[in-house]
Amino acid sequence: MGFDATDKSELRSMARQGIRILWMLAFATVLGVSSAQPLTAADPEDAWPGLARDIFNGRDLADGTGVIAIEMPYRAEDAAIVPVTLRTALPPGDTRMLKAITLVIDQNPAPVAATFQVGPRVTMISTRVRIDSYTNVHAVAELSDGQLYASAVFVKASGGCSAPTAKNAEEAKANLGQMRFRQFSKPADGPTGGPREAQIMIRHPNNSGLQRDQVTLLYVPAFFVTELHVWQGEELVLAMDSGISISEDPNIRFDYLPNGATHFRVEAVDTDGHVFKREWPVDAAM
Amino acid sequence: MCRWAAFGIAAPNRFVMRRSAQERRWVCSRRALRLAAVATLMLVGLSSLARPQSADAALEIAEVAAGLFVHFGANALMTAENEGGIANVGFIVGDDAVAVIDTGGSVREGRRLLAAIRTITAKPIRYVINTHAHPDHVFGNAAFAREGAAFVGHRNLPRAFSVRGPFYLSAFRRIMGDVLDGVELVPPQRSVDGETKLDIGNRVLTLHAWATAHTDNDLTVLDDITQTLFTGDLVFLRHIPVVDGSLRGWLAALKPLATFAAKLAVPGHGPAAAWPLALDDERRYLERLAQDCRALIARGTPIAEAAVTAGVSEKSHWELFEAYNARNATAAFAELEWE
Numbered sequence: 044m045g046f047d048a049t050d051k052s053e054l055r056s057m058a059r060q061g062i063r064i065l066w067m068l069a070f071a072t073v074l075g076v077s078s079a080q081p082l083t084a085a086d087p088e089d090a091w092p093g094l095a096r097d098i099f100n101g102r103d104l105a106d107g108t109g110v111i112a113i114e115m116p117y118r119a120e121d122a123a124i125v126p127v128t129l130r131t132a133l134p135p136g137d138t139r140m141l142k143a144i145t146l147v148i149d150q151n152p153a154p155v156a157a158t159f160q161v162g163p164r165v166t167m168i169s170t171r172v173r174i175d176s177y178t179n180v181h182a183v184a185e186l187s188d189g190q191l192y193a194s195a196v197f198v199k200a201s202g203g204c205s206a207p208t209a210k211n212a213e214e215a216k217a218n219l220g221q222m223r224f225r226q227f228s229k230p231a232d233g234p235t236g237g238p239r240e241a242q243i244m245i246r247h248p249n250n251s252g253l254q255r256d257q258v259t260l261l262y263v264p265a266f267f268v269t270e271l272h273v274w275q276g277e278e279l280v281l282a283m284d285s286g287i288s289i290s291e292d293p294n295i296r297f298d299y300l301p302n303g304a305t306h307f308r309v310e311a312v313d314t315d316g317h318v319f320k321r322e323w324p325v326d327a328a329m
Numbered sequence: 330m331c332r333w334a335a336f337g338i339a340a341p342n343r344f345v346m347r348r349s350a351q352e353r354r355w356v357c358s359r360r361a362l363r364l365a366a367v368a369t370l371m372l373v374g375l376s377s378l379a380r381p382q383s384a385d386a387a388l389e390i391a392e393v394a395a396g397l398f399v400h401f402g403a404n405a406l407m408t409a410e411n412e413g414g415i416a417n418v419g420f421i422v423g424d425d426a427v428a429v430i431d432t433g434g435s436v437r438e439g440r441r442l443l444a445a446i447r448t449i450t451a452k453p454i455r456y457v458i459n460t461h462a463h464p465d466h467v468f469g470n471a472a473f474a475r476e477g478a479a480f481v482g483h484r485n486l487p488r489a490f491s492v493r494g495p496f497y498l499s500a501f502r503r504i505m506g507d508v509l510d511g512v513e514l515v516p517p518q519r520s521v522d523g524e525t526k527l528d529i530g531n532r533v534l535t536l537h538a539w540a541t542a543h544t545d546n547d548l549t550v551l552d553d554i555t556q557t558l559f560t561g562d563l564v565f566l567r568h569i570p571v572v573d574g575s576l577r578g579w580l581a582a583l584k585p586l587a588t589f590a591a592k593l594a595v596p597g598h599g600p601a602a603a604w605p606l607a608l609d610d611e612r613r614y615l616e617r618l619a620q621d622c623r624a625l626i627a628r629g630t631p632i633a634e635a636a637v638t639a640g641v642s643e644k645s646h647w648e649l650f651e652a653y654n655a656r657n658a659t660a661a662f663a664e665l666e667w668e
Contacts, residue, residue, distance in 0.1 A: 116633065120656035122496075124663050126633040169631060171663070175496070176503075200500070205656060206493040210664075211541045211575050212485070223667070227629040240629075244666065292663065296631065 090149045091179060091195070098147065098155060099191060104183060107194035109134065111144065111184040119174040119198050122205040124290050128169040129159075129182050140187040144168065148288050150178035152251070156288035162280045164238065164300035171290040173207035173251075174200050208251075209291050215248035222246075224307060224323040242296040243273055245311050245319060251287035268293050270312040275325070276304025301325065387445040388418075388438070393601045394555035394593060396422040396532070398449065400433075400442060404568040404598060404648040407434045407465055407501065409508045414438045416465040416597055419559060420446050421552055425530025426455035429478070430550050430559045431597075432469030436511040439469020443476070454478040456527055458536065459517065460561025460597065461544045462489035463573070464497045470515040481527070482517035483538045483546035490514040521548055539563065542579035543571070543597075551591060558591035558604060566599025569647035570611050572618075572657040576664055580615050583608055614643050622661045623668070635662045 095104055114128040131141050140163060146156040156172050177200055183193045209215050227240040245268060252265025271283040271293065280299050293311075304325060311319040388400040399419040407413040413434020420429045420442070427446060432439040446454070457473045459482040460466055470480065494514045502509050519525070521538040528534075532554055539547040543562045550559040562571065563579075563586060572579065587605040594607040621639035630638075639658035644650045 114633070116636070116655075120636060121659040124632075124659050126631070126636070126659070128631070128633065169633075171632065176500070201656065205573075206496045206500075208492045208496070210573055210660065211545050211578070212488065212492075213545065214541065214575070218667075221667075225629070246667070290663075292667070294632075294663070294666070 089179075090154070091181060094147060094149060094154055095181075095183075095193070098145065099183065102191055104191045104193040107182070107184060107192035110186075110192040111182050111194045113180060113182045113194055113196045115180060115196050115198050117197070117199060119200050120205070122174050122200055122207040123210065124171045125174045125198065126169065126171055127180070128167065130167050131184055132166065133186075139190075141165070141184060142187055143185040145183045145185075146170075146172070147181040147183070148172060148174060148178055149181065151175050151288045153286050153288060155286055157283050157285040160279070160282040160284075162275075162278060162299065164302075165281060165297055166238075167240075167296075167298045168281070169296040171294055172288050173290055174198055175207055176200050209248055212248070215246070215291060218246040219248070220246060220317060220319045222309060222311075222319060222321045224309065224321070226323075226326045238298045238300050240296060240298050241273075241307070242294065243271070243309055244292060244294045245271070246292050247311075247313060249287065249289055249291050249293060266314055268311050268313050270310075271295070272310045273297075274308040275299065275302055276306065278302055278304065280307075385437070385440045385444045387448050388414075388441040390419075390445045390449075393595060394552065394557045397552055397555055397557050398422075398445070399595050399601065400445065401600065402433075402465070402598065406649070406652060407505065409505045412437050412441075412508055413465055413468055413501075413505065416463075416562075417595055417599075418442055418466075418469070419595060420454075421529065421532065421534065422450050422452065423529025423532035426453050428456040428458060428527060428529050428534055428550075429454055429473060430458050431460055431466040431561070432457060432473060434465040434468045435505070435508050436469055436471045437508065439472025442469060443472050455529055456481050456519075456534075457515075458482070458527075458534075458548065458550055459486060460548050460550070460559065461546050462486055462493060462514075463544065463562065464501055466561070466597070467514065468501070468509070468512045471511050471513040474513070474515060479519050480515050480517045481519045481521065481525075481536065481548075483548045484520040484522040485546040486520065486548075487516045489544065489546045490516055539582055540578055541574040542582040544574040547574070547582075549586070549589075551589060556590060556592045558589055558594045560586070560594050560596050560607075562597035564594055564596035564599075564607055565611050566596045566602055566607060567648050568598035569643075569650050569653045570614055570657070571653050572615075572660045576615060576619055576622075576657075576661045577668075580612070580619065583612055583615075610646065614640070614647070617643055618657060618661050619665065622658065622665045626662065626666055632659060632662050632666075635659075 112130045119125040129144050141161055143158055143160050145158045147154050148156050159168050179195050179197055181193055181195045183191050185191050223244040225242040247268050249267040250265060267287050268285055273281045281297050307323045307325060309321055390398045390400050393399050399417055402415040402417050403411055405411055405415050407415055415434060416431060418431040418433050420427050433442055454476040455478055457478045457480045521536050523538060525536045526533050535551040535553060537549045547561055547563050549561060549563060587608055591604040593601055594604045595601050618640040625635040625639060636655045636659045640654050
């Protein structure tokens with residue numbers, strides 16, 4: 044067949060290195076399955092360093108431990124609805140305030156799920172996101188001095204028939220723009236003055252625009268909620284600037300401190316320019 | 330309409346895409362590529378040694394009614410080892426032709442179903458019916474693409490294929506590797522809206538397209554002669570039901586479904602069972618799930634907490650409970666929150 048000596052020895056050495064690579068692959072597989080930790084920055088597959096640079100224009104990100112925590116199930120049970128809770132805390136005596144939290148799902152097609160601007164009294168935000176595959180999720184808190192703090196968790200997308208898309212497309216269309224607002228008391232606190240929780244829900248399909256209609260062969264246009272504002276009286280409690288990783292029927296639960304206002308006001312805007320507005324009386328009985 | 334200015338900071342760019350990171354991954358030296366090729370060849374060699382290829386051995390089938398055959402899938406998750414063979418698939422033989430109901434979780438399973446059909450009859454396959462878009466029921470479609478059959482599905486099936494297909498293909502490629510080779514989501518040439526009758530030669534099949542229940546593209550097939558009902562995943566037995574459409578819609582569908590003139594049901598998962606008794610376990614589970622979620626919602630419990638609570642009293646009754654109950658509870662909670 045005409046292999047010369049060099050070719051043969053090179054082949055042998057390549058075979059040896061091939062075996063080494065196989066072992067490395069085997070180890071990588073074992074590690075990949077058992078590790079619940081976020082991928083580290085040294086991993087070449089880690090999208091985060093590049094994402095962080097692009098999203099935050101190269102600003103420094105400090106370790107968010109003790110400042111911002113992400114609560115998510117390790118396994119995304121339903122890829123279309125993965126609950127995520129962001130909690131912030133500042134050490135006693137730290138006079139800075141939380142300004143914003145950016146939620147990033149590294150491996151999603153559009154990784155920035157949302158940026159939340161918060162009023163002076165918000166420490167917790169819960170929402171629901173879509174998860175496309177195994178991914179790190181980052182939350183970056185910005186404090187009033189401009190310093191950014193980042194935390195991360197790893198989430199395993201579930202297999203099975205779980206897909207990050209609408210389950211009932213007709214209903215999603217029919218109920219567009221409906222809103223609900225719920226107010227919860229926090230049993231741990233007394234009847235007055237303590238923090239409370241509220242939840243805003245909007246009916247919206249939040250289509251990603253990444254899907255192709257098999258009949259028309261056209262891409263389904265992106266159609267999602269881009270902005271949401273919640274005011275307590277005239278004071279802004281929460282604002283969300285959001286993308287396609289937020290689940291269908293956007294749903295945000297947050298804590299706040301009552302400021303004596305009599306009404307909550309909510310306004311949402313979607314990619315088609317629809318504006319959804321409503322007001323609810325503050326439930327004084329709670 | 331951007332109000333970031335009110336906070337005195339610049340808005341982060343939410344339209345940052347991951348393309349650049351992916352492109353970087355392709356940068357790779359030639360030598361590394363050659364090494365990778367050698368390693369791949371070795372992997373391929375090893376895997377073919379480990380998995381002996383019996384060329385499309387016929388699936389094991391049972392004749393549950395005259396001329397109506399079923400291969401019962403394992404109550405398991407789809408893996409490379411089981412070739413995705415977890416759903417019930419079957420076929421009905423008429424005087425002139427054959428109708429296939431679901432094709433399995435891989436092209437290989439589809440080919441083995443075709444081989445099983447050929448051990449029974451040489452009649453042409455006139456219809457390939459997909460009961461809904463889930464991978465374990467349709468990934469075998471390509472095995473029948475050259476049989477000249479018309480593919481039949483719910484009018485929402487093409488949309489489900491386009492919206493979910495790419496995700497299913499990549500998610501199961503991760504799990505099943507090259508067992509997924511050749512999978513094509515063949516869209517139906519005939520779509521069913523309401524009811525349709527198909528004739529395979531002195532044998533009429535009544536197809537019924539359902540409103541959103543297990544999924545938003547569920548289809549049932551009633552064999553009028555033997556009064557046998559292929560329910561697709563509108564019915565689960567032993568295998569925990571999976572809510573991927575609407576819990577309320579599913580519970581509502583159970584009433585008209587129970588009135589179907591059938592003696593025997595072939596569920597999407599689990600054994601064939603007398604009709605409509607076959608619905609009892611599933612109805613009890615779905616009602617329990619709904620009741621638990623409603624109580625949790627009324628109490629103001631967050632969804633993450635509800636996911637690990639709702640339905641757990643049903644645990645001992647079902648296989649694969651751990652794999653699906655929290656998912657069902659999550660989906661049910663999000664749906665029922667709007668009641």
